[in-house]
Amino acid sequence: xxxxxxxxxxxxxxxxxxxxxxxxxxxxxxxxxxxxxxxxxxxxxxxxxxxxxxxxxxxxxxxxxxxxxxxxxxxxxxxxxxxxxxxxxxxxxxxxxxxxxxxxxxxxxxxxxxxxxxxxxxxx
Numbered sequence: 001x002x003x004x005x006x007x008x009x010x011x012x013x014x015x016x017x018x019x020x021x022x023x024x025x026x027x028x029x030x031x032x033x034x035x036x037x038x039x040x041x042x043x044x045x046x047x048x049x050x051x052x053x054x055x056x057x058x059x060x061x062x063x064x065x066x067x068x069x070x071x072x073x074x075x076x077x078x079x080x081x082x083x084x085x086x087x088x089x090x091x092x093x094x095x096x097x098x099x100x101x102x103x104x105x106x107x108x109x110x111x112x113x114x115x116x117x118x119x120x121x122x123x124x
């Protein structure tokens with residue numbers, strides 16, 4: 001179970017949102033200031049090929065609360081460079097993972113290092 005959630009929550013944001021090129025993703029990447037302004041409050045999201053739903057609450061102080069598939073966890077978030085970094089206590093054993101964030105329509109997506117989408121979220 002931990003490996004599944006590590007993939008899911010490690011950078012916010014595994015699913016294809018839209019067909020787009022890596023160059024288009026790079027052009028839509030949020031800056032550190034944009035991530036900081038966006039990433040607070042409660043979000044709903046989807047991850048994986050099955051579009052599994054989850055809910056996450058991010059506080060201004062950097063704490064996280066999450067729920068997916070009937071499981072709950074707490075974690076922390078911060079910004080490093082122009083990436084959103086997240087660590088969950090149980091879902092990824094406090095191992096921090098960082099991702100670039102892009103805005104696509106009404107969704108915010110976390111990208112893998114390959115440029116592919118990990119997951120997507122929007123305000124609840």
